[in-house]
Each structure stands twice: as C-alpha cells, then as structure tokens.
Amino acid sequence: MSIQATLSADSQVLTISVKGRFDFGAHQDFRNAYERSGLTPQEYVVDLHDTDYIDSSALGMLLLLRDHAGGDSAQISIVHCNPDVRKVLSISNFEQLFSIK
Amino acid sequence: MATQLSASALKVADRLTVLVADDNPADRMILGRLVERLGHQVYLAENGQVAVEQFSERRPDIVLLDALMPVMDGFEAARLIKQQAGEDLVPIIFLTSLTETDALVQCLEAGGDDFLTKPYNPVILDAKISAFRRMREMHQTLQAQRDVIAAQHASLLQDQEVAKIIFDRVAHSGALSHSSLRYLQSPYAMFNGDILLAANRPSGEMHLLLGDFTGHGLSAAIGAMPLAEVFYAMTAKGFALRDILFELNDKLATILPVGIFCCAVLIEVNPDKGLVEIWNGGLPDVMILGPSAELMRSVASTNLPLGVANRQRFNPQPEVMVMRPGERLLCWTDGVIESRNQAGELFGEAGVHEVLDAYLGHPGRIFDGLLGALERFHGSPEDDVSLLQVVMPERSERIPSPRATAPPSRPQDWCLSYTYRAASIREQNPLPFLLSRLLEIPGLRPQAGALFTVLSELYSNALEHGLLRLDSAWKQDSDGFALYYQERGERLRSLVDGWIRITLNHLPTPDGGMLQIECEDSGNGFAPDRACADYAGRGLALVAALAQEVEVKGASSTVRVVFSW
Secondary structure: EEEEEEEEOOEEEEEEEOOOOOOHHHHHHHHHHHHOOOOOOOOEEEEOOOOEEEEEHHHHHHHHHHHHHHHOOOOEEEEOOOOHHHHHHHHOOOHHHHHHH | OOHHHHHOOOOHOOOOEEEEOOOOOHHHHHHHHHHHHOOOOEEOOOOHHHHHHHHHHOOOOEEEEEEEOOOHHEEEEEEEHHHOOOOOOOOOEEEEOOOOOHHHHHHHOOOOEEEEOHHHOHHHHHHHHHHHHHHHHHHHHHHHHHHHHHHHHHHHHHHHHHHHHHHHHEEEEEOOOOOEEEEEEHHHHHOOOOOEEEEEEOOOEEEEEEEEOOOHHHHHHHHHHHHHHHHHHHHOOOOOOOHHHHHHHHHHHOOOOOOOEEEEEEEEEEOOOOOEEEEEEEEOOEEEOOOOOOOOEEOOOOOOOEEEEEEEEOOOEEEEOOOOOOOOEEEEEEHOOEEEEOOOOOHHHHHHHHHHHHOOOOOOHHHHHHHHHHHHOOOOOOOOOEEEEEOOOOOOOOOOOOHHHHHHOOOOOOEEEEEEHHHHHHHHHOHHHHHHOOOOOOOHHHHHHHHHHHHHHHHHHHHHHHHHOOHHOOOOOOHHHHHHEEEEEEHHHHHOOEEEEEEEEEEEEOOOOEEEEEEEEOOOOOHHHHOOOOOOHHHHHHHHHHEEEEEEOOOOOEEEEEEEE
16 A cells, blocks of 8 residues: 655645555555645645445545535535545545535 | 772762672672772672672672672573563673683573673773663563553553443444344444434334444444434434434534544335435435345435535435335445455455345345355455345334323413424424323323324424425336426425424313324315325324324314324
8 A cells, every 4th residue: 555645736736645545554645635734725636546346444534635625615526536445435425525527 | 080080970870780790709800890980889799609698688780790600600690690680681791711612602691781891991891881781771661662652552442441441332222122123233334324313203213333443443333323323313303314414513523533434324114105315415325125035226425424514505315215024125234345355356246246146035034145255255254344134024013002001190271373384394394392281191192103293294294285285196116206406495395385283282181181183284275085095195094093083174274183191
C-alpha cells in the first residue's frame, strides 16, 4: 500500500492515488494526503487505478475526506476503479455522495 | 592517568556494585582496588561457590569472574549466576590469562559476555564497565517499556473483552428464537461488528435487523447500543419500519464519528397479509426463494448505509413485496461473499448461486448447504459470517384473542378525538402515540396486539383509500404491489388537503369497559364490498375478526369499531 498526493499546477485539484490494498493500514497516510497544511484545493480526485482491494474502513476514510472537503458541497471524484472496487462502492451506494467515474 | 579516577568522579547514579571472584588473594585485591578507584562498590569472593552465594545475597550489577578456581570454577559459577539473574542482564566478564581459543570459547558458552586479561589495564577495565553499564541501562529501559506495553495491552484486551460481552448481549437478542428464523452468527463476526436483532410489533409483524458496523470491538459496540435501543423501543411501540429507519439513521449520524457507519438490512415480516418490507443499505443482495428454492427475487442495496446520509438525503422507503407461506428469504453480511480460501480466491456471488442451483427442489436444506459450501471452500468452519433465513409462516396463526382476561380495574369515562390534517399525515405516523394512550387503560393491555392491528387497519384504510384514493384492485400480483406502494409514497408526499379523525370513546360498563374507535376521513369513502381479492381489502375482514362490532357508516368514510371487556 502506498499513497501519493499531487496538486495540480494551479493548486485547484488534489489527486490522491492509492496503490495496493486500500484498508485500515492506509488510514494515516490517506489522512495526511489531504490534511497537509496550506492545501485548499477546490476539487479532489481519488485515483484507484492501482488499488486492488477496498474494505469498509476505506469507505469510512472516503467519508472523512468528504467531510474535510465540505460535506455536501465537496467536489470529489473517484476514478479508475476496477470492477471489484466499483462493486464495493456501489453496494454502499456511494454514487450518491461521490462522482464515481 | 586512569589511576587518578576516584570515587568522587562518579555520580551516585553511575556507581555500580561489582562482584570480583578470584582465588589468588593478590590478584583479587589488585582488581578490587582498581574497581573501587573507578568509583564502584566491590564485593569479593575467593572461589566460584562463594561468588554464587555473594551474587544471590548482594545482586551485584556486574560480575568479574576468574575462570580457574578451586571448589567451583568460573564456568560453573557463570552458569548458576546467569540462571539466577533470569531476565535481568548481569554482564559476566571473565578474568583470564588464558589465550587459547578453546578456553575462551568455553567462557562464552558458560554465559560470559567479555574477557579481561591479566595484567589489568585500568583504562580498558573502566571502558568495559562503562560499556556494560550502558547496556544494562538500555536493557532496563527496554524491560520497563515492555512491561508498560504489556500492562496496557492487557488492559486493552480486558476492555475489548467487556465490549465483546456487552456487544454480544446487545447484538444477539430479542425474538431471534422464533420458529420462522434460522441464523448463524460466528463469534468472530460478532466481534467484527455484525449485529442481528429481532422484535415483534404489538400487532404481530416481526422486525429484523441485520447489520455490519465498520470497525470492530469497542467502536462497533458503541454504535450497536443506540441502534438496538431504538430498534427495540420503536418496534415495541408499534412504529413502522420507515419511521424506525429514519430514527436509526438520524441517531447514528448524530453520535457516530464520520467514517463509522452501519451497513444494514431491515425487514418487516407480516404473515397476516403475506407481505414483507425490505430495506437494504450497503449489504449484499437479499434473496427471496420460492417453494422449491428457486430464486424469485433479489433486493439489491439501493440506499446509503445507516449513519451516513443526512435527513434530507436519507431514503427510508422499504420495498414492499408479496411473500407466500413457505417462501424463504436469505440475507447475509459481506463475510459470505468476501470469504476467501487458502489460494485467496473469493467465494463471491457465483459461489452463492452455485449453492442455490445445487439445492433446487430442496429448500429445507439450503441454509445448511450454504454453510457446508462455505466450510468446504474455506477448508475450516468460516469464522466471519452472519447468515439469516426467514421462512414466511402460515397466515393468521397468530390472531390475538380479543377476549383475553384483563386484570380487574375501574374503567374511566372519557372521550378523546384527534384530527390529523395533511401536514401531520405527511410527516408522521400517529398510531404509536394513540396506542400508548390506550395502553394506559389496564383492561386494554392484554388486547394491545388486536387494538394496534385494528387501529392501523382503520388508519391505513382512511389514508390509502379515503385520502390517497388508491385502488386495492392493483394489489393482485407482485408488480401491482410494487406499483401500489410506490404510488402510495408519491401521493402521500404531495398530499395538501384532507384530514383523518380518530375518536376514542371509553365507557365504563357494570362488569368492565367498552371502547369505541371511530375513524373518519375527508375522502369520498372506500368500498368495503370489494374486499375480496387475495391480498386486497383484507384489512376490514381482519378488523371484524378482532372486534366485537364493526360498522361502516355514511358513504363508508366512517368506520366504528367496538371492543369490550
């Protein structure tokens, strides 16, 4: 598991990529990725291209990110999910909270 | 010069106790003096045996041991001292003029940590003692930290144990022993935050909740408590699934931190009407199997888990569907689907469907079949599984007796009338409130079930047919049912006019009492004579069976029911 955060050139979009298993072990790193001081992006992208597994604590972390980014007004997209990951997200109906592409 | 080192050069904390064992009195004295000059306290021993005795008595920090001594040699003494020291680090330095490798190896094997060769060099002696002192300190720090961690770990385990006991009691209670239910909840699954609750409404419907909290142990136990409390209290007061869902979500969203939530399926089983209501938020598909175990329908999760959505976003509308006696419903937490075997393969939905196919025609064996398949797949009994099966009971086994004996009491004489207008009707269900008023009358308590059934049938009739103008004839088949309840939801949301009045008239009689319930609505009336279809219009028939008198008045928009005792 490794987590990387990259800010777009105009500082408007923060992309967080998760590699490997996205589970409780990623908790601190995932939090650090968006809580670093001074970051005020308008939009967040969670890139799960290299994520092979996601569990319910990861869903919790996504909710924490959403809360951090302003709750209902948060702009967060989750992109490049493989079918298994996609399935977990849709069983919990996270489409209602995030834009999943 | 090293010899200038003196006792005063050492801080008290750095002063060590050193045991010097040598059979040669001159060597023993020279070394003892040297060590004393370095600021340490010295005990002397003239052979191995005395050294061991001194060690048990004085517990020195470091031992300097001559290898060859009479009575007991240094090797044996080293072994015994190490044994006594146990976990404590007591460095043993062998004093030797030996230079042969074999002898040195023997020293190490006996537990020696280092050598000092004669004649002694005070600088080297000081360096070695200091090095071992640092090593001892490090060892002590490690031991102390280990002890703290071990103590904290033990207290954490104890907390978790307590949490588990509470969670087990909360998560696994209520009416689960009912004959229509079968379930399996493995201990590990429970500790992982799986929860299974069952309770009966006063009118006889059963409510079930299968849930899976994120997190486990303490955090799951904390969430389970309000969940169970709300579920039991509201079910006992007769609230509908929808109201309970709304409250559960609200409660969990308020008290749980963001990121902790509960994936859940809530079910209402109504054998009298042959209906189930199912709400799925985040759990795998709920499956409904027909009489020969064929898959008739599955209810996928269409909602956010409990505790995630705010009030506005939360949708507490369950799916309503027909279930005939003998048909069965299966649901589980994701432990079943996500079960992995040694090779890391998923059991998955494919695994479930394989089992369903294999037991086609043998509905009674499907529950055990599923468990068996999981066990074979996993290689051992699966330990993270919660599985629930509900078989629809035969209709009306229950019908509560309207003439249950009541404790003697003096009935009061009163009349109470409530009129609910459109805004209230849209927002809330008045029945639990009315029922709780009625249950204050001791004579009525044994009839609570019948009363609640009657009240809810009257209210539903007034609402669905009087105000919302829904046609029971739709409820001929499953599709019709779905349409009916969908339409009911939509029309209710947009209701702006109309009222329902419920009048409770309570009269004392010489032997007991009498309660008249009158339900009136602003609609154009409904047609009780159409109450003939299989599922439709059963309401009034049920009311008639439960009460002493039923009277439909004026264009049938008023129904009067009499109970007496």
